[in-house]
Amino acid sequence: xxxxxxxxxxxxxxxxxxxxxxxxxxxxxxxxxxxxxxxxxxxxxxxxxxxxxxxxxxxxxxxxxxxxxxxxxxxxxxxxxxxxxxxxxxxxxxxxxxxxxxxxxxxxxxxxxxxxxxxxxxxxxxxxxxxxxxxxxxxxxxxxxxxxxxxxxxxxxxxxxxxxxxxxxxxxxxxxxxxxxxxxxxxxxxxxxxxxxxxxxxxxxxxxxxxxxxxxxxxxxxxxxxxxxxxxxxxxxxxxxxxxxxxxxxxxxxxxxxxxxxxxxxxxxxxxxxxxxxxxxxxxxxxxxxxxxxxxxxxxxxxxxxxxxxxxxxxxxxxxxxxxxxxxxxxxxxxxxxxxxxxxxxxxxxxxxxxxxxxxxxxxxxxxxxxxxxxxxxxxxxxxxxxxxxxxxxxxxxxxxxxxxxxxxxxxxxxxxxxxxxxxxxxxxxxxxxxxxxxxxxxxxxxxxxxxxxxxxxxxxxxxxxxxxxxxxxxxxxxxxxxxxxxxxxxxxxxxxxxxxxxxxxxxxxxxxxxxxxxxxxxxxxxxxxxxxxxxxxxxxxxxxxxxxxxxxxxxxxxxxxxxxxxxxxxxxxxxxxxxxxxxxxxxxxxxxxxxxxxxxxxxxxxxxxx
Numbered sequence: 001x002x003x004x005x006x007x008x009x010x011x012x013x014x015x016x017x018x019x020x021x022x023x024x025x026x027x028x029x030x031x032x033x034x035x036x037x038x039x040x041x042x043x044x045x046x047x048x049x050x051x052x053x054x055x056x057x058x059x060x061x062x063x064x065x066x067x068x069x070x071x072x073x074x075x076x077x078x079x080x081x082x083x084x085x086x087x088x089x090x091x092x093x094x095x096x097x098x099x100x101x102x103x104x105x106x107x108x109x110x111x112x113x114x115x116x117x118x119x120x121x122x123x124x125x126x127x128x129x130x131x132x133x134x135x136x137x138x139x140x141x142x143x144x145x146x147x148x149x150x151x152x153x154x155x156x157x158x159x160x161x162x163x164x165x166x167x168x169x170x171x172x173x174x175x176x177x178x179x180x181x182x183x184x185x186x187x188x189x190x191x192x193x194x195x196x197x198x199x200x201x202x203x204x205x206x207x208x209x210x211x212x213x214x215x216x217x218x219x220x221x222x223x224x225x226x227x228x229x230x231x232x233x234x235x236x237x238x239x240x241x242x243x244x245x246x247x248x249x250x251x252x253x254x255x256x257x258x259x260x261x262x263x264x265x266x267x268x269x270x271x272x273x274x275x276x277x278x279x280x281x282x283x284x285x286x287x288x289x290x291x292x293x294x295x296x297x298x299x300x301x302x303x304x305x306x307x308x309x310x311x312x313x314x315x316x317x318x319x320x321x322x323x324x325x326x327x328x329x330x331x332x333x334x335x336x337x338x339x340x341x342x343x344x345x346x347x348x349x350x351x352x353x354x355x356x357x358x359x360x361x362x363x364x365x366x367x368x369x370x371x372x373x374x375x376x377x378x379x380x381x382x383x384x385x386x387x388x389x390x391x392x393x394x395x396x397x398x399x400x401x402x403x404x405x406x407x408x409x410x411x412x413x414x415x416x417x418x419x420x421x422x423x424x425x426x427x428x429x430x431x432x433x434x435x436x437x438x439x440x441x442x443x444x445x446x447x448x449x450x451x452x453x454x455x456x457x458x459x460x461x462x463x464x465x466x467x468x469x470x471x472x473x474x475x476x477x478x479x480x481x482x483x484x485x486x487x488x489x490x491x492x493x494x495x496x497x498x499x500x501x502x503x504x505x506x507x508x509x510x511x512x513x514x515x516x517x518x519x520x521x522x523x524x525x526x527x528x529x530x531x532x533x534x535x536x537x538x539x540x541x542x543x544x545x546x547x548x549x550x551x552x553x554x555x556x557x558x559x560x561x562x563x564x565x566x567x568x569x570x571x572x573x574x575x576x577x578x579x580x581x582x583x584x585x586x587x588x589x590x591x592x593x594x595x596x597x598x599x600x601x602x603x604x605x606x607x608x609x610x611x
Contacts, residue, residue, distance in 0.1 A: 017082045018082065020071055020072070020083070023068045024061075024082070026065075027068065028087065033060065039090070043090070055113060056110055057115065058112050076112075076134060077133040078133060087108040087110050091108055111296040112296060113246050119137060121244055122138045124210075125223050136248065137244055139212060140212060142237045142238060142241045142243055144239060144439050145237065146437070149205070151202050152175070154168050155194060157177060157178055157194055159181040159183065159191070160192060162183050166181065166192070173252050178192060202230055203231060206229075225292065226292040227293045227295050228295065230294075230296075233297060240445035240446060240447055240449070242408065244298075245298060246296060248293070249291065251290075319572060334565065344561060344566065345360050348402070348566075352399065353542050355530070365450070368384060368492070379474065381474050383491065384526065385525050386492070387456065387524040387526070388496045388497075388530065389496075389498075389510070389528070390499075390530030390532075391504055396454075396497075397454050404450075404452055408449075409447075410449050411445050411451050414455050415453055415456045415495075418453070419463055420463045424441045425440055425444055425478055426441065436481040438487070443470045444476060444488075447489055447491055450493070451492070453494070453496075455498075456496060456497040457497035457499075457500075457515045458497075464516065470491070471523040476488075476489045497514060510529070
C-alpha cells in the first residue's frame with residue numbers, strides 16, 4: 001500500500017480518503033490474530049444477530065498497518081465515512097448473492113476500542129481544541145442520561161417543483177437540505193420536503209459525565225462533558241457507572257443559544273448616537289459553539305481495567321465460566337482455609353488497628369443477603385445498612401474511605417453538605433430541549449453498590465426523612481414538574497456519626513446518644529459504638545501499628561488476603577443463594593427474641609479506641 005503520509009502531502013483529500021478506505025478494507029479481510037481471521041467471525045455474528053457494528057481493537061490496526069493506524073488516530077472524523085464504507089463493502093462482497101434490497105441499503109459501523117496498556121485514557125480536563133477530530137479515549141462518571149431518540153442520518157428529499165427524489169443527503173448534527181435540485185432542468189434551491197419513508201434514522205442518546213473523584217486536582221471543581229452516542233452503543237451506560245468512551249472530541253453549534261430571540265430592531269432615527277452595548281450586539285450569538293464528545297464505544301472502567309465489581313448480579317455458573325485458572329486456584333485455596341472468616345475479617349481495612357467487630361459487620365455488608373420478591377410482588381431487601389457511632393478521632397471515616405476504594409461502584413458524601421435532592425434525585429431542565437429530566441443523586445449513583453455517608457448526624461432532619469424509602473424499599477419516588485417515576489436505589493448505606501455532645505454517654509441508651517429519629521434508627525441493621533477510652537497497652541499497640549504503617553510507605557504487609565483476593569471471594573460468595581438448614585430455622589427465632597429483649601435500653605459495651 002502506498003504511504004498515507006505521501007498522499008497527505010499531495011493535498012488530494014478525496015484520494016487520501018479512498019486510500020484509507022481501501023487500506024481498511026484490506027485490514028478487515030487480511031488481519032489474523034492467533035491463527036484466525038478475526039473479522040470473519042464478527043461478520044457471521046452480525047448476520048446471525050441482525051446487528052451492524054464491527055468492534056475493532058486499535059492495536060490490531062497498528063499491528064497490521066502502522067501508517068493506517070496513525071492516519072485514523074490523527075484524523076478520525078475526516079476518515080470516518082470512508083471507514084464505514086469499507087465495512088459495508090466487506091460485508092457486501094462476502095454475501096452478495098444472499099443480500100436483499102434492504103441489506104443493500106443497510107449501513108455498517110466501526111467502533112474502535114483500546115486496551116489499558118496501549119493508549120492513555122484522557123481525563124475530561126485534558127481535552128482541548130488541539131485534539132479536535134482525533135481518536136481518543138476519555139474516562140468519567142455518568143451523572144445523567146437522556147432517552148434514546150431517533151436521529152435523521154441519511155435523508156431523502158422531494159423537490160416540490162419538479163417532484164425529483166434526492167437520496168442520501170447526509171445530516172451533520174443539524175437539519176440539512178440539498179443545496180439545489182439534482183435535476184438538470186430544475187433550478188430549485190429552497191422548496192424541498194423530507195420523505196420519511198425513504199430516509200435512514202439511527203438511535204441517538206446524550207450522556208453527561210463528570211470527572212472521576214480521584215482525578216480532580218486539589219482545589220478544582222469537577223468538570224462535566226456531554227457525550228453523544230449512536231447506533232448500537234446506546235443504553236450501555238447508566239448513572240453512577242464509571243465508563244471509558246472512545247471516539248472524537250468535536251465542535252457543535254450551540255443551537256439553544258441560536259434559537260433564542262434577539263433584541264428588538266429600532267428605526268434609523270432612534271438611538272442613532274447610542275454606543276455598542278455588549279457582545280450580544282456584535283453577533284456573538286451566531287459564533288456560539290459548544291464542545292462535546294462523539295463516542296463510538298462504551299466500556300466499563302472496571303471491566304476494561306480488569307477490576308472486580310463484586311456487586312454484579314451474576315449466577316454461579318456464569319461466574320465459574322469467567323474465571324481463569326489462577327482465580328480458580330485462589331478460590332480453592334481460600335475455601336480450604338478453616339479460618340477463612342477470621343482471616344477475611346483481618347483483611348478488611350488493614351490500616352486500622354483492631355475493631356474486629358466493625359470489620360465483621362463491613363464484611364457481612366459486602367457479602368449481603370438474598371434479595372427476594374414475595375408472591376404479592378413485595379420486594380425484601382438483601383442489603384445490610386450499617387452505622388458507626390463514635391467519639392471523634394476513632395477512625396470512623398477510615399472505614400468509609402476503605403469501602404469507597406474497595407468497591408468500583410461506591411459513593412462517598414458528607415451529611416452536612418448533602419441535601420435531600422443531592423442524596424436521592426433532582427429534577428432539572430435540559431439546557432437544549434427545555435424539558436424537565438431527572439438527575440441522579442448519591443443513592444441512585446450507588447445503585448447496586450454502597451453509599452457511604454459521613455457526618456450522618458449533621459444532616460438536617462428533613463434531609464434524613466428523604467432517605468427513608470431508599471433504606472427500606474430501595475426505591476426513590478419522584479413526583480415533580482410533571483414527572484412521576486419510581487427509581488431503583490438498591491444500595492447498602494454505611495454511615496458514620498458523632499454522638500450528641502461529641503462524647504458517647506455510656507449511662508444513656510443508644511437512641512439518647514444520637515440525633516436520629518426512631519424511623520431512621522430502625523432502618524439500620526447494625527450499630528457499632530466506639531468510645532475513646534485511655535488504656536496503656538491498647539494505646540501502645542495503636543501507636544506501634546501507626547509507626548509500622550508509615551515506615552512501610554503506607555502499606556500493610558502482614559494481611560492474610562490481598563484486596564484483589566478479597567474482591568474475588570466476595571463476588572464468588574454473592575453468586576451463591578444459601579438455603580437455611582433445619583438447625584438455623586430453629587435457632588434464628590430464639591436469637592431474634594433475645595435481641596428484642598435487650599433492644600429496649602440498647603446499652604453499649606465499652607470498646608477500645610483505635611486509629
